[in-house]
Amino acid sequence: MNTQTSLLQKALSNPLSLAGFIIIVCVFVLSMLAPIVAPYDPNYIDVKAILLEPSIQHWMGTDGLGRDVLSRMLYGGRISLLVGLVAVGISTAIGILLGALAGFYRGWVDTLIMRIVDVMLSIPSFFLILAVIAFLTPSIINIMIVIGLTSWMGVTRLVRAEFLSLSEREFVMASRTLGAKNSRLIFTHLLPNSLTPIIVSAVLGVAGAVLMESGLSFLGLGVQAPQASWGNILTDGKEYIQFAWWLSLFPGLAILITVLGYNLLGEGLRDALDPRSGTNH
């Protein structure tokens, strides 16, 4: 575990990834505290306050049904983060499992899994997700599962490569010669030592999942009314972009900043991991 802590410390010494880290923490805290900090109920409809410009009462204005955009943004942030984390959790779990199988057992298992990966990678994932969602009921749970099930290929490749290289290393060979079982080899030697690249890819994966959820909600296939998500606030804004700019600007910025935050942190972690960029490896 020590390696990971020092990795984070090293990454955070880079001002850009520190900025990314701060952004993520802020978004997290604000979303978690949404019920406390949100000035209004996100679904409170006020037909007398339709499409109001940002003001003291409504910092980010109101939408087409007179709902407070700031409150909807805060609650929408929870959805984005939840989808991001759960989807990446699912894809990372699948990726680790398949990557470990392929990298450890090699042979036909490896060939089979890697060909499946190739097939999955050859299908544009956004269209695959659109097609799958069209057959299911759009809901947060389905979105999380579908995004998770269609984005595990990168992790699989990563884990497989780590396993392949690690199993040639002396400490693994030694352990194997001493008669360690496969499970012991995998869980005490191979997996802990491949964890850092997995973390990096997971952090970058969250950014992708947040974008994906926003895209699906924007197309009306994601989170359903009246629940708010950054993507569906953006859809409401599309129609009135020349007039109600606040409906497009704020969710757009939120998506941009959040994705940027994850990417900066992810890049920072990757650089910290790369032996050529560090000094104390």
Add this chain to the structure above:
Amino acid sequence: MSPLLLNLNTAICLSLTLLVAGCNAPNEKQYQIDYTTQFPQVSGGTLINAMTGEPSGLISMIAGESASSAISSNIFNSLLKYDKNLELEGDLVAHWEISTDQKTITFKLKPNLKWADNNPLTSADVLFTWQAVTNEKNASPYASDFLLVKKAETPDAQTFRVTYEQAYAPALDSWAGLQILPKHLLEGKDLHTTAFARKPIGSHYYQLDSWKHGEHLKLSKNANSVLGPAQIDNLVTRIIPDNSAQFLELMADNIDLMGLDPIKYSRIIPARPELQKKLALYKELGNSYTYMGFNLKHKPFDDVRVRRAINYAIDKQEIIDGVYLGLGINIASPYKPGTRWSNPALTPYPYDPAKARSLLKEAGFTDSNGDGILERDGKPFSFEIITNQNKEREKSAVLIQRRLKEVGIDVQIRAIEWASFISRFIKTGDFDVVVLGWGLGLDPDQYNIWHSSQQAPGQFNFIGYNNPKVDKLLEQGRLELNPDRRMEVYHQFSATLLEDSPIIYLSAGYGLTAIHKRVKGIDDPAPPAGIGHNSQDWYIPKSLRRNEISAH
């Protein structure tokens, strides 16, 4: 138009011009165009329009879609048409006669009618069109009205006579909707594949000049027009699928007219003086309404108490104010308010949550576990509202969701893209509740929507409404030719429907249109037939026209 009338017109125009010139502030910039100036009627110019979907073809009895008929109604005539007050008058027909037993209609065509290619237009073309629309092979969605014709004959080249099995009240209306096609170009051709659908020859004000797929359709004046020439030379209809893109084009002066939603109509354009200066806004009560419909085959919607309870629980005025920004009317019958078919004695269900709660209780719904949601037989009262991806309908659904939650009903909302909405949910009957709209014809006959025989997949009674009393009234209404007795039948029909509450009327909305002020000659306020009724007389004064690039 008589010369006297024209002179009078000019006189009024001149005085108005003076008046306007007098009122103008002296420091107004010289080059700024003042669209309020009046001009005498002149022909020429181009009107640019936009539509979201491209027509699949221009034989509208085959295409059966609004995009197709929007274009083809400028190219083809029907036997009859509606005038500005929605009274029937001859289009191709000079006069018509109904036999005393009311089963036979004889149409006399106007003399010397010609197609755009100079061939004569005769009763043989009308007969051919009737044969085409009733031909099973053509599978026209409009066939049912014309299948009731027992015998169609052409005693001479000017006369077309149809005989019905029994008197059929919507007959004349159906002939006003059927566009007459040229026999000499279509005989023996497959109407589904013929090139004619993309290169039509008609008889009306305009003919198709060019069609660039995915870009535009250009119509130009037909020299042989049977009703005389239109004023504007060219009608260009651009295909712009996205509504917001259309609005950008309207603001950029690249299209002359478009339909608006309430927010654009009453918030965006009024807030922008530069748009107000060049766009005139028109509002007319449309012949359509938005409703929430129950799937009557699903429990508990088979129970009239539940339907009425939900009707009481929904605040319709809130939807009209909040979603349509007041541009809607709360209705109690499925007819345009103010017309003779709309029953003035009926009043909509008021918003009365207390009554809703007591009706639900009567129907056996109680909140036994205290979670705020009612239950019956241990099952919570929860259902899904589906609608197509239409902003107004989605917003209405959100307001309904909130009001129903207050009386203890849990509602989910799902907005679905139009094509799969129709094919997967409406045609299969796989839904609880829909929020949708009906656009209606001018005849009060609504047999297709409410008669219990019209429930097959693809037919319009997809909510599964089955009421013998309504069935009987609908059948009676089709046979009744006396307008007063017919009105009585449809008033009774509306009253039964309201009491039964198979659907909840949410709002009869206004049609909202913005037209560039360079287009003159538009009737305002709109007559019953709508602002488009005299579009052949619209004109664009020379000085207000766009600089035209004659690339095509």
